[in-house]
Amino acid sequence: MEYLWVFLIGGLICMLGQVLIITTKITSARILVLFVMIGVVLQAFNIFDPISRFAQAGVNVPIIGFGASLAKGAMSAVESRGLLGAFTGGLEATAAGIAAAVGFAFLFSLIFKSKTK
Amino acid sequence: MKNEKLNQAYNAYVEARIPKTKPWPSLFNAFWVGGLVCLLGQGINELLLYLFPSMAEQSAWSWTLVILIFIASFLTAIGVYDKIGKFAGGGTIVPITGFSNSISSPAIEFKHEGIIYGTCVKMFSVAGPVIVSGVVASIVVGLIYFIVGLI
Amino acid sequence: MQTIELKNRPKIVGGYSIVGPKEGRGPFGKYFDYVMKSDSFGEKTYELAERKMFEIAATGAIQNAGLMVSDVNLMLAGDLLNQIISSSYAARAFNMPYLGMFGACSTMAESLAVGAVLINGRHLKNVVCASGSHFSTAERQFRFPLELGCQRVPTSQWTVTAAGASVLSLEGSGPEIVSVTFGKVIDLGIKDVNNMGAAMAPAAADTMAVHFEETKHKPEDYDLILTGDLGKLGSEILIDLLEAKGYKMGKNYSDCGHSFFTREQDTMCGGSGCGANAAVLNSYVLKKMRKGEVKRVLFVPTGALMSTTATQQGESIPGVSHAIVLESGGK
The missing domain is CATH 3.40.47.40 (Stage V sporulation protein AD)
Structure with a gap:
């Protein structure tokens, strides 16, 4: 049952992205920015965690989860470190994802070449 | 020589001529591929927790994302991700794999301009705005949270 | 003129x-x-x-x-x-x-x-x-x-x-260029870079109308009228625009980009780029003219004169189009 929720909610979030692509002709960079912002806002109002508890990967795998981590990191770092946390928290919480994306991209760029379409 | 009225009329005319495609197939594809990517993430997450019972929940999620990012980056490198993306649209843009693809694809594309000015500079040509907006938003949230905490 | x-x-x-x-x-x-x-x-x-x-x-x-x-x-x-x-x-x-x-x-x-x-x-x-x-x-x-x-x-x-x-x-044999019409830059305010056909069609319509008027020819005087890369949508728009100017395009009209790929090749509105019309002119058209299957050709490709900088700054896309008339030589 919990897998059904993961699939349904994850699928619906992606479909929402597709609705935006079709109706507004926006490009992937803008979609990603928009969904990160949605995640930040959801977390800032403490709505993300309740959803995340039953949707699990359904909201954590979409980039919304990345936005939520950024906000969550900033908020918990403010609690433990004060004002400095507002600057350190976001990137600290998402460091693994960003570093992995940058690291693998760099690695593969050394080995592979763009293919003809 | 600019004629605003004529331009508006022409733009309206063109808009009416644009072929309308049925949205349902692409919405359906985005839905089920996106859903599957999330299920894959869930599977990786549970497998990690099963193999390493002592792993903290937060670390397991971080590992899950790292593994998904690796898979997407690899599929980008071997020229497969864009084919899935053409089919799935939002289904492969919205998940974290889309973020990975948006960093890997320009990195590989611009390698011929050199490691510094090609790969490193262009790596963020698509994903840069995502990181910038995310970081700025997190600072704002942190600041507001701090101020609210003072009151 | x-x-x-x-x-x-x-x-x-x-x-x-x-x-x-x-x-x-x-x-x-x-x-x-x-x-x-x-x-x-x-x-x-x-x-x-x-x-x-x-x-x-x-x-x-x-x-x-x-x-x-x-x-x-x-x-x-x-x-x-x-x-x-x-x-x-x-x-x-x-x-x-x-x-x-x-x-x-x-x-x-x-x-x-x-x-x-x-x-x-x-x-x-x-x-x-x-x-x-x-x-x-x-x-x-x-x-x-x-x-x-x-x-x-x-x-x-x-x-x-x-x-x-x-x-x-001037020496040798081959299709002859009998006249050329240089076109004006026309911009009807299209900003969508994914809709080049619509941005360029007005330029083609303008050049063609001027050409027909100055040479006293009509569209049906040509065996083939060939635009460059207006694509499916752009060529449909061109037909409409020319009709509004009083020129009815017939079966002799074709667009290189629109016919460059088959439907199965999944290119949406067709091909584009300098190469589309350059390659079609120098293969299909020249060969058909040498064989005498096509005698009079109006070749009128269009160009979209934008750059990524101009587009990002919100500028619309200007188009230009030049026409040349080819006739198979030999009397």
Whole structure:
């Protein structure tokens, strides 16, 4: 049952992205920015965690989860470190994802070449 | 020589001529591929927790994302991700794999301009705005949270 | 007057076309002189591949004209890359004077028109004109990295990997250029870079209407009227625009881009790029004219004169279009 929720909610979030692509002709960079912002806002109002508890990967795998981590990191770092946390928290919480994306991209760029379409 | 009225009329005319495609197939594809990517993430997450019972929940999620990012980056490198993306649209843009693809694809594309000015500079040509907006938003949230905490 | 009658009738004495593998599988496939086995053409980068295509097209056209490179007095060429590097770097390999041309996808007509006028005035003996484009170099300059997983919108077009070259001369045999019409820059405020056909159609309509008026000809006087890369939507718009100006287009009208790929090749509104019309003119059209199956051709490709900078700053897309009339020689 919990897998059904993961699939349904994850699928619906992606479909929402597709609705935006079709109706507004926006490009992937803008979609990603928009969904990160949605995640930040959801977390800032403490709505993300309740959803995340039953949707699990359904909201954590979409980039919304990345936005939520950024906000969550900033908020918990403010609690433990004060004002400095507002600057350190976001990137600290998402460091693994960003570093992995940058690291693998760099690695593969050394080995592979763009293919003809 | 600019004629605003004529331009508006022409733009309206063109808009009416644009072929309308049925949205349902692409919405359906985005839905089920996106859903599957999330299920894959869930599977990786549970497998990690099963193999390493002592792993903290937060670390397991971080590992899950790292593994998904690796898979997407690899599929980008071997020229497969864009084919899935053409089919799935939002289904492969919205998940974290889309973020990975948006960093890997320009990195590989611009390698011929050199490691510094090609790969490193262009790596963020698509994903840069995502990181910038995310970081700025997190600072704002942190600041507001701090101020609210003072009151 | 925008139209120049060429009394001495310069001839296209040699032509050559080279295309990529996907293009070779399209409807014009069997007419092209050379179909590359891979888009990279054995080169390290796609830019080098595009340059090599220019060199081969120009050399091939000169050979087909029965001339030596040393017989040619001038090269007129242009492409889509910033500072038209494919043309200029290819020209470096030829020991001859060179003028870089830029009319975006109308470059082939622009080069032929300028070349024909120079030949007609007997200022030069032999001139080679070339133009081309490459999908992978255009894509990274104007759009997204090749491996980015995004979808193409229904109005978009596919930049073709193709190049074509023609040699103009008064001596020899081949289709004659009887008149040229230089076009004005027309902009009706289209800003969508994924809808080039709509942005360029008004330029083609303007040039064609001027041409018909000044030469007192009608669309049905031609066996073939060929636009460059308006694509499916753009050519439909052109037909509408011309009808509003009082010219009814018939079955003799065709668009290189629209017919460049089959429906199965999934290119939305069709092909685009300098190479589409340059390759079709120098293969299909020249061959049909030599055989006498087509006698009078109005070749009127269009170009979208925007850059990524202008687009990002919110500018609309200006279009330009030049027309040349070809007649099969021999009485």
